[in-house]
Amino acid sequence: MALFIQQVLNGIMLGSVYSLVALGLTLEYGILHIPNFAHGALYMFGAYITFLIVTSLGLNFWLAMVMAMIALALIGVIVERLVYRPLMLESPLSSFIAAIGLIFIFVDGALNIFGPDFKRFPPMHTQVLHVLGITITSQRIIIVVVTISLIVLLHLFIKKTTMGATIEATAQDREGAQLMGINIKRVRMIVFALGTALAAAAAALIAPIHLVHPGMGGPVILKAFVILILGGMGSIPGAIIGGFIMGLVESLSGGYISTSYNEVFAFGVLVTVLAIRPTGLFGAK
Amino acid sequence: MSQGLLEAKGICKDFGGLRAIDDLDFYIREGEIFSIIGPNGSGKTTLFNVITGFYPATKGTVIFGGEDITNLKPFTIAQRGIARTFQLTTVFTRDTVFDNLIIGHRLRIRAGLWGAIFGSQRAKEEGRKCREKAEEVLEFIGLAREKNMIAGNLTQEAQKRLSIGMALATDPKLLLLDEPTGGVNLQEISSLISLIEKIRHKKVTVCIIEHKMKVAMDIPDRIMVLNYGRKVTEGSPREVSQDKRVIEAYLGRSHAA
Amino acid sequence: METPAKLFSTRNLIILLLIIFAFTIPFYVTSRFILHILIMCCIWAMAATSMNLIMGYTGQVNLAHGAFFGIGAYSAGLLILKLGINFWPALILACAITVFLGLLIGLPALRTKGSYFAIGTMCFNVIVTVIIDSWEDLTGGARGLLGIPRPPPIPLPFGKEITFTSMAANYYLILVSLLLTILIIYRIVHSMLGRTFMAIRGNEELAESLGMSAMRAKLLSFLISTFFAAWAGVLYAGYIGFLSPEISDYHVTFELLIFCLIGGLGTMAGPLIGAFILTVISELLHGIAFPRLVAYGFILIIIMVCLRGGITGGVRMLWLSFRRR
Numbered sequence: 001m002a003l004f005i006q007q008v009l010n011g012i013m014l015g016s017v018y019s020l021v022a023l024g025l026t027l028e029y030g031i032l033h034i035p036n037f038a039h040g041a042l043y044m045f046g047a048y049i050t051f052l053i054v055t056s057l058g059l060n061f062w063l064a065m066v067m068a069m070i071a072l073a074l075i076g077v078i079v080e081r082l083v084y085r086p087l088m089l090e091s092p093l094s095s096f097i098a099a100i101g102l103i104f105i106f107v108d109g110a111l112n113i114f115g116p117d118f119k120r121f122p123p124m125h126t127q128v129l130h131v132l133g134i135t136i137t138s139q140r141i142i143i144v145v146v147t148i149s150l151i152v153l154l155h156l157f158i159k160k161t162t163m164g165a166t167i168e169a170t171a172q173d174r175e176g177a178q179l180m181g182i183n184i185k186r187v188r189m190i191v192f193a194l195g196t197a198l199a200a201a202a203a204a205l206i207a208p209i210h211l212v213h214p215g216m217g218g219p220v221i222l223k224a225f226v227i228l229i230l231g232g233m234g235s236i237p238g239a240i241i242g243g244f245i246m247g248l249v250e251s252l253s254g255g256y257i258s259t260s261y262n263e264v265f266a267f268g269v270l271v272t273v274l275a276i277r278p279t280g281l282f283g284a285k
Numbered sequence: 286m287s288q289g290l291l292e293a294k295g296i297c298k299d300f301g302g303l304r305a306i307d308d309l310d311f312y313i314r315e316g317e318i319f320s321i322i323g324p325n326g327s328g329k330t331t332l333f334n335v336i337t338g339f340y341p342a343t344k345g346t347v348i349f350g351g352e353d354i355t356n357l358k359p360f361t362i363a364q365r366g367i368a369r370t371f372q373l374t375t376v377f378t379r380d381t382v383f384d385n386l387i388i389g390h391r392l393r394i395r396a397g398l399w400g401a402i403f404g405s406q407r408a409k410e411e412g413r414k415c416r417e418k419a420e421e422v423l424e425f426i427g428l429a430r431e432k433n434m435i436a437g438n439l440t441q442e443a444q445k446r447l448s449i450g451m452a453l454a455t456d457p458k459l460l461l462l463d464e465p466t467g468g469v470n471l472q473e474i475s476s477l478i479s480l481i482e483k484i485r486h487k488k489v490t491v492c493i494i495e496h497k498m499k500v501a502m503d504i505p506d507r508i509m510v511l512n513y514g515r516k517v518t519e520g521s522p523r524e525v526s527q528d529k530r531v532i533e534a535y536l537g538r539s540h541a542a
Numbered sequence: 543m544e545t546p547a548k549l550f551s552t553r554n555l556i557i558l559l560l561i562i563f564a565f566t567i568p569f570y571v572t573s574r575f576i577l578h579i580l581i582m583c584c585i586w587a588m589a590a591t592s593m594n595l596i597m598g599y600t601g602q603v604n605l606a607h608g609a610f611f612g613i614g615a616y617s618a619g620l621l622i623l624k625l626g627i628n629f630w631p632a633l634i635l636a637c638a639i640t641v642f643l644g645l646l647i648g649l650p651a652l653r654t655k656g657s658y659f660a661i662g663t664m665c666f667n668v669i670v671t672v673i674i675d676s677w678e679d680l681t682g683g684a685r686g687l688l689g690i691p692r693p694p695p696i697p698l699p700f701g702k703e704i705t706f707t708s709m710a711a712n713y714y715l716i717l718v719s720l721l722l723t724i725l726i727i728y729r730i731v732h733s734m735l736g737r738t739f740m741a742i743r744g745n746e747e748l749a750e751s752l753g754m755s756a757m758r759a760k761l762l763s764f765l766i767s768t769f770f771a772a773w774a775g776v777l778y779a780g781y782i783g784f785l786s787p788e789i790s791d792y793h794v795t796f797e798l799l800i801f802c803l804i805g806g807l808g809t810m811a812g813p814l815i816g817a818f819i820l821t822v823i824s825e826l827l828h829g830i831a832f833p834r835l836v837a838y839g840f841i842l843i844i845i846m847v848c849l850r851g852g853i854t855g856g857v858r859m860l861w862l863s864f865r866r867r
Contacts, residue, residue: 337751339747339750339751358750358755359747359750359751360749360750360751360752360753360754360755360756361755363750363751363752363753364753368751368752369751371747371748371751375745375747375748375751376748377741377744377745377748378744379744380740380744384737387737388737388738388741388749388752389752391734391737391738391741391752391753391754392752392753392754393753394734396733396734396735396737396738397735398730398735398762398766400733400735401729401730401733401734401735401736402726402729402730404729408733408734411734412733412734415734451752452751452752455752455753
């Protein structure tokens, strides 16, 4: 029983991180109308930047995370401007291929610059709590708290601010929004900055636990896609719920069955859902 | 007792809570030109989509040539002999006019894998048949000069002709035209009308969705009027044009009185 | 689309010369290294050409191609090593097994469209690699499958036989396979069946309204690609002799995709050009600490943003502007 609760809590932690990543991806998808396949690579870069700031500049973790978010937001803007925008009117395949190019650049770049070894953060937030026979480090609780706060902040931003409404309008109907005088270019830029910043946050949060290495984006981005599809490509609630489900499935199957097959489970779920409902769980046409 | 080439009985189509077509019965006689008119949103294109299998019918049956074709897949229905065009002109924009027409006849041949690889006699015959058909239709629709032009570069009117030609290349018994004169100017309308008459002479039954009153009233033998997914009335052009309910549907109650 | 070319056109002449050149290479090239590169080029060219059928000509972004390459290779390897089956029947069996698996995967997968299909097949690719990696009892896991022998000799009349111990013999085997692949796919593409595939690529709904079953066409195209991917995989197994889960990895799929793109998707020459140029570059830079993928990445983006249609597209534009003068 204790094992079960442990796995569930672990699943919630994982799930919150996945939600954040999937959320960033969903925002980008809502604006680009194609999935940003390079999201995972940018995520990974966010972790490295946080790591660098903490270890080389010796700054506080939270400060480092915020700086990484800003840095990634800038990189995201550049990527959108130079890569995705010229391909806006082409077939989605072109953007997909360009994204693969980005992945190569970032992942192999990280590999060459930082080396293939796993980087470890200096210890922090290591207080351990014992509740009901289970052990949790405060790091994990912080992750969940921070993630949920970010999600709530994002929700408030979208629902309560003018920019948020602008973003929603553009996502729903690009041409209509343009006719209303909305500057699409600026919206794309902001949304992309937001999406990549969220990815950086997620990476920074999970990095102290799962360590930093060039390939860390791979499994995460594949799972984020599974979440995107299950949640229905562009549905924000779908991304959040899907993220938590993914985290729980992975944690429970990893705890009870075997960790090497946990990716297979996630994708198995995806393939099964798609076979039954080819447009995802929450998606429309 | 069958009443015609195409019979629809009790057709209903719902989209979630919205009933787009409500208990619709009608029939189309072989060899006639039948037109369906009605205000925007009255369910005309939806009806075409249900008949041709692009939307599943919520209720009702569609019978074609005595056989029940309700909810069959679109490609099967095309093979049975119903061809259609789309409201937004749909052709293969990156291919030439001739290539567009060649592929139109593909459904009448087998085009198997072995034939393709080994170049069998049958495969060669099939290729020849498609090309001949394409030439024939090319002449018929009057695009012989544009034979090797890229379809995407044609004028709107020429593209409409092409899409009609592609549908004709399938050797259909019934041709459904969805707003064939959409976006086309007055001169071009009359040439499209004569094309439709030519089609009738080839013994192909035609059903047109139309918006422009002139076209909708002049060519067909019978007309059906839809409003809010229901049949308002049907009959000859003269009967329909004098029916108060039709005027009401288009212009509102005050004008009918 | 192309109209049937005349028999003695310039293009056919060039192709004939290339084929003759390819066949005579072992006579004046004895360096094992160069022959090895050429062999690998041919194997990847086979895989890329078949990927081009489903992606370039039928317009479906199939990202599971590497998985089928790997399944073909492993099937043959396992049949030969664990069941003692001779290479030649193993080749046929491995291809049959892979196509069968392709059918099982394709049927559900092809119900999805566009991005969903791309992601779904990519996930399937990952699953296959994970399974190969984890199922140690069957596949040897990460250690891999070792010691796959070269193909056994083919007996000829008068007591002679063709042996595959020399590099040249292997080169010819793989070259012939590549040429067969090109020939078959070429004939498919230029047939009514090929036109059907391209119609699906152009506009699926329109194709359906014209009486073509999109599902059937996509599935057929998918299975044909899978068949040749498997064949290439089996040849890889017989030549290299050693298999590891990486050969089914999604990186393989992406590399094949890049070959097609750089050469020119939807053309016959494209995947060949892409495969040859990039395999040569990659093998030559093998030892050097060169950030190969970073360079690939930049090249990809530049091609996508600036030079649509890859090399063949660029050549075609040049040719057209040249002819206009």
